[in-house]
Amino acid sequence: MGYMNENGTTINNKPQGDYQSYGEYVTISKDNYSIWQNFNWKKKHDSADYYGQTLEARGYYDHFNGSRFLSLYDNTGTWVGYINESGTNLSDTGKGGNYQSYNKFVTVSVDNYDIWQDFNFSRSRNHSSNYYGQTLEARGYYNHFNGSRYLSLYDNGGTWVGYMNENGTKIGNGEQGSYQGYGEKVLINKDNYSIWQNFNWKKKHDSADYYRQTLEARGYYNHFNGSRFLSLYNDDGSWIGYINENATELSND
Structure with a gap:
């Protein structure tokens, strides 16, 4: 590399070098790295245990082997160990x-x-x-x-x-979102709507088949498309399918 005045160096007999303060937050981005207890390479954790988590890198060591090892802490202040920084991504939002x-x-x-x-x-x-x-x-x-x-x-x-x-x-299981309980009686007041088998829009019935009938809407889904779909049952407890609530009105029965 060349000659350097020793006044610009610190003598260290440890291959990891001196601790350097850092104060950054990193996300564990690899699940196949070791997290070390010390620089004799005693394992403390696997990175898989913290995969996707954000930890505090309070400091680091630039090891003689060419790698930087971060000294990590969790949000309780507990020391996690040393990890090669290539197993992390530096946070661009801080914490x-x-x-x-x-x-x-x-x-x-x-x-x-x-x-x-x-x-x-x-x-x-x-x-x-x-x-x-x-x-x-x-x-x-x-x-x-x-x-x-x-x-x-x-x-x-x-x-x-x-x-x-x-x-x-x-x-939710898809764009329909999560199921929400309802327990209302509704009257089918439109005869030109589809009643769906699923939210891939496989048709199960036509609303004309149940026009002017009163059915039980046990629950509903507020779909991402902005419509509410009722989950309908008949008096025997048989499931009819999903219908856009615009094809219904609340029953007075």
Whole structure:
């Protein structure tokens, strides 16, 4: 490499070199790395135990082998161990961690959560009461250092809603969102609607088959497309299918 004045160096008989302060947050991005107890390579954990989590890298060592090893702590202040930094991604949101793709549909299930603009939590962008019961698209999420997962939510117009703690949502099996109990009697008042077998839009019946009949809507789905679909049963308890509630009215019977 060349000659250097020794005044610009620190003598160290350890191959890991000197500890250097860092103070950054990283997301564990590999599940096949070891997390070390010491630099004699005694294993403390597997990275799979923390995969996707955001941890605090308080410092690092630039090892003689050419790798940088981060000294990691969890959100309780417990030391996790040393990991090669190539098994991590540096957070671009601080404690928020890194964006991870999700592409799920969730139904907002609480009415008392803030929906955040950023991970400083200084400004609310929306409130869950404005979306209670609605199905939104969670395109991605962040595993925050505080231990919570925050979903990045979009409405069906493609407008970003904000970041919301996933504990205030329920994951749906698709764009229909999650099932919600109802227990109402409804009258079929349109004869030109389809009654669906599933939300891949396989037809089960025509509404004309049940026109002017009263059926039990045991539950419903608030679909991402903006429509509510009722899950209908007849008096014998047989399932009829899903129908857009616009083809019904609440029965007085």
